[in-house]
Amino acid sequence: MHPIFDALPLVLNLEVLTVMLAAAVFGLLVGCIPGLTATMATALLVPITFFMDPVPAIAAMVTATAMAIFAGDLPGALLRVPGTPASAAYAAEAYAMTRKGLGEQALGTALICSAIGGLVGTTVLVLSAPMLAEVALQFTQFEYFWLACLGLTCAVFVSTASPLKGAVSLLIGLFLATVGLDVTAGHPRYTLGVPDLFGGVAFIPAMIGMFAVAEIMRNVLQTQDVPAPRLQGLMQVFRGVGGILRRYWKGVVRGSVIGTGVGVLPGAGGDIGAWVSYALAKRFSKEPRKFGTGHVEGIVDAGASNNAALSGAWVPALVFGIPGDSITAIVIGVLYVKGMNPGPMIFINSPELIYGVFVAFFIANLALIPLGFLAIGGARYILRIPRAVIWPIVLLLSIVGAYAIDNSLFGVVIVLVMGVLAFVMEENGFPVAPAILGLVLGPMLEGNFMTAMIKADGDLLAFFERPIAAVLGVVVLLVWLLPPLFAAWRGIAGRPASPPISPEE
Amino acid sequence: MKLNDAIIGAVLVVFALIAGLEARSFPQVPGQNYGAALFPLIISVGLGVAGLLLVASGLRRWSAAPPVDLGGAPGRFVNVGLVIAALVFYVLVSEPLGFIPTAFVIVAGLLLRLRGRPLSSIAIAAGTVLAVHQAFNEWLLVPLPWGVLEPLVF
Numbered sequence: 152m153h154p155i156f157d158a159l160p161l162v163l164n165l166e167v168l169t170v171m172l173a174a175a176v177f178g179l180l181v182g183c184i185p186g187l188t189a190t191m192a193t194a195l196l197v198p199i200t201f202f203m204d205p206v207p208a209i210a211a212m213v214t215a216t217a218m219a220i221f222a223g224d225l226p227g228a229l230l231r232v233p234g235t236p237a238s239a240a241y242a243a244e245a246y247a248m249t250r251k252g253l254g255e256q257a258l259g260t261a262l263i264c265s266a267i268g269g270l271v272g273t274t275v276l277v278l279s280a281p282m283l284a285e286v287a288l289q290f291t292q293f294e295y296f297w298l299a300c301l302g303l304t305c306a307v308f309v310s311t312a313s314p315l316k317g318a319v320s321l322l323i324g325l326f327l328a329t330v331g332l333d334v335t336a337g338h339p340r341y342t343l344g345v346p347d348l349f350g351g352v353a354f355i356p357a358m359i360g361m362f363a364v365a366e367i368m369r370n371v372l373q374t375q376d377v378p379a380p381r382l383q384g385l386m387q388v389f390r391g392v393g394g395i396l397r398r399y400w401k402g403v404v405r406g407s408v409i410g411t412g413v414g415v416l417p418g419a420g421g422d423i424g425a426w427v428s429y430a431l432a433k434r435f436s437k438e439p440r441k442f443g444t445g446h447v448e449g450i451v452d453a454g455a456s457n458n459a460a461l462s463g464a465w466v467p468a469l470v471f472g473i474p475g476d477s478i479t480a481i482v483i484g485v486l487y488v489k490g491m492n493p494g495p496m497i498f499i500n501s502p503e504l505i506y507g508v509f510v511a512f513f514i515a516n517l518a519l520i521p522l523g524f525l526a527i528g529g530a531r532y533i534l535r536i537p538r539a540v541i542w543p544i545v546l547l548l549s550i551v552g553a554y555a556i557d558n559s560l561f562g563v564v565i566v567l568v569m570g571v572l573a574f575v576m577e578e579n580g581f582p583v584a585p586a587i588l589g590l591v592l593g594p595m596l597e598g599n600f601m602t603a604m605i606k607a608d609g610d611l612l613a614f615f616e617r618p619i620a621a622v623l624g625v626v627v628l629l630v631w632l633l634p635p636l637f638a639a640w641r642g643i644a645g646r647p648a649s650p651p652i653s654p655e656e
Numbered sequence: 657m658k659l660n661d662a663i664i665g666a667v668l669v670v671f672a673l674i675a676g677l678e679a680r681s682f683p684q685v686p687g688q689n690y691g692a693a694l695f696p697l698i699i700s701v702g703l704g705v706a707g708l709l710l711v712a713s714g715l716r717r718w719s720a721a722p723p724v725d726l727g728g729a730p731g732r733f734v735n736v737g738l739v740i741a742a743l744v745f746y747v748l749v750s751e752p753l754g755f756i757p758t759a760f761v762i763v764a765g766l767l768l769r770l771r772g773r774p775l776s777s778i779a780i781a782a783g784t785v786l787a788v789h790q791a792f793n794e795w796l797l798v799p800l801p802w803g804v805l806e807p808l809v810f
Contacts, residue, residue, distance in 0.1 A: 202796050315713075319668065319706045326675065326699045333692035336685050340696060341678065364739070371735035371770065543766035544784050546739060547759055550746050551788055555798040560747050567743040574736070578657050579664060597695045609689035 158506030161206045162514065170207045171214045171511065175518060178215030179526040182222025183533045184541060185232045186370045189219035189421070189461075190477045194362040195545070197355050197485055198552030205491065205504055209482065210511035216478050217515045220421050220457050221265040221523050225530040228257045237421035237457040240429040240449075247445030255387035255527070260395050260447055261454040262388075262523040264403055268455030269516035271407035272414060272462025276469075277509045280498075283470045287495035292603035293614050295471070297623035299596040302473040304630050306418025306585040314634075316581045323572075324589020325596075327352050334598050347561040354484040356553035356562035357569045357590065361583055362477070363549040364570030367542045369577065388527055395447055402432055402451040410456030414463025418584050420476025421457035428456035458519075462512055469493055469505060472595060480587045488556075657733070660723040662714025668707030676700030738769060754803020755793075759785045 161167070174196065181192040192215045200208035223234030227242030228249050238245075248257040290298075303325075307317035330341045331351035342348040396403060406428045413424035432452035433442045442449055464475025472493040474480035486493050491501075498505055526533075553562035573583050607613030615621040679696035726733045742762045750758040764781035768774060792798040802809050 199796065315706060315709055319703070319710070322699050322702045322706065325695070326703065329696050329699065333682070335688070335690075336683060336692050338682050338692045340682060340692060341675070364743070368736045368739050371739060372732050537771060539770035540767065540780060542739075542770065543763045543781070546742060546766065547763055547784060547788055550743065550759075550762075551792050551798070551800070554800075555792055555796060558799055560750065563743060563747050567740065567747070570743070571740065575657060575659075579659055579661075593695075600695075601690065604690050605688065 154502035155506045155510070157503035158510050161503060161507040162210060162510040167207045167210055167511075168514075170203070170211050171515065171518070174211035174215040175218045175515070175522050178218030179222045179522065179529075180533060181215070182219030182234045183225050183526065183530055184536070184538070185226050185230075185234050186366060186538065187541070187545070188235045188362065188366065189216045189223070189237065190481070191362045191366055191545075192216060192219045193478050193481045194355075194358045195548055195552060197358065197481060198555040201355070201485070201488075201556060205486075205489065206507040206511070208485070209508050210515075212478070212482055213508065213511050214515040214518070216461055217265075217269055217458060217512075217519055218522065218526075220461055221262060221454075221519055222526055224258060224261040224265075224454065225526065226534060228254050228261070229530060229534065235422075237425050237460075239422065240425040241453045244429075244443060244445065244449050247443065248447065248450075249445075251445045253445065253447075256391050256395070257447065257450055258527050259388040259390070259392045261450050262520065262527070263392055263396065264406065264451050264454035265458040265523070266516050266519045267403055268407045268410055268457070268459035269462055269519065270513065271404075271455070272411045272459035273509065273512040273516060275411045276462050276466050276512065280466055280469050280505070283466070284495040284498040287470050288499075290495075290619070291617065292599040292606065293617055293620035294623060296596065296599040296603060296614065297620055297627055298471055298473060299592045299599065300627045301623060301630070302417035302467070302471075303585070303588055303592055303596070304627065305416050306588040308630075309416055309419040309423060313580065316579075317585050320576060320581045320583065321585035321589045323576075324586035324591075325593045326589075327357070327586070328590050328593020329597070334594070335601050345561075347559065351594075352569075352590070353556065353562055353565055354488060354590070355481075355556050356565040358481050358484065358587070359549045359553050360566040360569030361573035361587065362481075363545060364566055365573035365577060365583075367546055367549075368570065368574040370538070371542055388524060395451065399448055399451045401435075402448060403455050405431060405435070406452035406455035407459045409452075410459030411463035413456070414460030414475050415466050417467060417473055417475055418588055419460075420464055420478065420584075421460040424460035425453040425457040429453040458516070462516075465508070465512075469497070469508070470495060474588060474591055477584050477587050480584075480591045483591055657736075658721075658725040660714045660718060660721070661710045662718060663723060665707040665710030665712075665714055668703050668710065672700045672702075672704035672707060676704070735769065738766060742766060750803070751801050752803055754805045755800035756785055756789055756805060757803065759788065 177196070178192055181187040182189060193212050196212055196215055200211050219235060220237050223238035224245060226232045226234040227238040228245035231242055231246035233239040233242040245257045245261065248254060303321055307314055307321050330348055332338065332349050333340050339349055409428050409431060410424040413419050413427055429449045429452060432449045433439050436442065436448055460476065461478070464479045467473040467475050468479035468483055472483060474483050483493050491497065549566055550563055553566045554560065556562055577583060603613065615624050676697060679693045679700060682691065682693040682696070684691045746758055746762060760781055763784055764778050767777035767781055771777065789800060793800045
């Protein structure tokens with residue numbers, strides 16, 4: 152019998168469905184409030200889901216993030232303030248539609264496209280992950296080492312305009328990952344003599360610090376309250392959406408596919424997916440001049456894309472243990488803490504768990520339509536909550552959440568340190584996502600390298616002896632070496648008198 | 657808080673030197689080429705090189721913008737300080753004082769600072785703290801410290 156039949160009762164029961172409904176409401180609230188992101192929703196959910204079984208815990212995160220990514224469109228359309236970074240690409244466009252009196256239509260389109268994008272991404276996940284897992288079963292430490300390298304490199308290049316700053320962020324994450332007892336000799340590294348650090352930097356408090364507390368700091372520094380929005384009637388929401396979908400069906404497909412692909416890339420999530428899709432929609436549009444004036448076409452592409460990216464990110468996360476975005480990075484961290492190492496073995500040992508996640512994905516994306524519809528109606532009330540009330544409450548939840556993981560005040564210390572670190576980094580243009588990937592993948596990188604070297608008796612060439620490892624290794628080396636070689640070649644051939652190329656460019 | 661890249665780069669270089677020197681003291685496992693020091697050393701070198709590049713690019717535009725920019729009005733920067741102070745305060749006093757009073761001071765204090773309106777702020781703080789206490793202490797069984805309220809618990 153197919154494992155999906157074992158998985159259905161794991162999800163379709165009152166407990167899990169109640170958890171998912173609560174998570175959905177939470178996700179819609181978080182997404183709707185500017186400054187609170189889907190990643191933050193995940194980080195704040197972790198301390199609560201920590202006490203649950205794996206399936207409801209993961210289902211809660213899947214649901215909350217799918218809802219939050221759509222709900223980010225609400226303040227985008229109503230106030231021109233994206234609720235989460237994933238809506239930033241088309242907030243201005245949606246707001247222009249609202250000013251033309253088409254706000255309901257913009258949101259209705261975004262809602263349906265979000266659901267379709269999410270379902271397409273989920274379908275890709277369901278079809279590809281088990282097949283990839285078959286392949287991954289053959290992988291040894293050599294292949295995993297290269298995969299981790301590839302994931303980390305990708306995170307540096309996709310997450311920021313400045314690869315140098317992305318690299319610094321990555322190195323900070325990798326450094327933090329070395330804290331604790333080392334894998335070979337059990338020697339304490341950078342623990343400052345604090346026993347709480349022997350097990351490494353506690354992951355969940357670190358995430359809460361970097362995504363919740365840093366965000367609070369940024370918001371109390373900068374944001375202003377925004378006026379409450381106006382919408383005409385809830386009944387207008389789906390009017391004309393059918394026609395839009397028929398007219399721009401290519402955009403729905405394109406956005407879903409691009410979003411899924413971007414989601415699979417480590418370090419790039421819904422926000423980058425939406426930007427890429429919006430740009431492509433404009434590029435391939437018959438009427439690119441209408442973009443920016445309240446034209447729905449870009450919303451179709453990008454609205455589908457950011458939700459598709461959410462599902463796509465789970466492909467490398469579940470198959471290889473390499474997160475596709477910061478949300479799955481948190482999930483992987485949680486799975487490790489729970490003693491369930493993500494990777495192909497999960498597909499063999501507990502396939503019902505994997506299929507439970509798949510079922511939860513489908514339910515969450517289908518439930519998005521009715522719940523999102525209600526959220527559009529409720530948005531004007533949610534957005535009336537003064538933002539100043541929110542930050543102290545989120546701060547308290549961060550403190551308690553960090554404390555709850557192992558009932559230790561040291562978690563709160565980590566929240567503080569990582570919060571300040573992430574705040575300073577983001578303020579200065581250092582993206583946080585590579586640091587998260589470094590923190591998650593650092594132990595995998597080092598552990599696989601050390602085991603491989605013990606197996607190969609210290610012979611570095613062993614990293615190129617197995618065929619897949621050799622291919623992966625050559626790809627990694629090309630990605631590392633080509634950009635500087637290319638830059639040098641341009642420097643010699645093109646502009647001999649030009650100043651040295653700034654690492655910023 | 658925007659700092660010139662050169663300042664951040666210099667901090668990274670110093671940090672990389674300390675981390676690298678510390679890594680050299682990590683013991684080798686006999687008979688193995690690679691040990692506990694390898695990855696920390698590579699990371700330290702990487703951070704050091706990146707730091708130097710940042711110093712170079714930062715110095716080139718040193719005069720273009722003020723080297724330190726708080727990124728907001730000084731009054732608002734105090735808000736950031738208060739968030740940090742709240743976390744430090746919690747770490748220091750939550751065990752002797754107890755969760756409920758400590759959390760109340762933090763939430764009420766920040767609400768008063770961010771929005772004023774004493775009556776409603778105190779009411780919101782009290783409601784939030786009691787709800788969080790109920791959720792974590794009673795439902796999730798996290799032993800939040802009672803502190804001075806200990807005698808009231810039976």
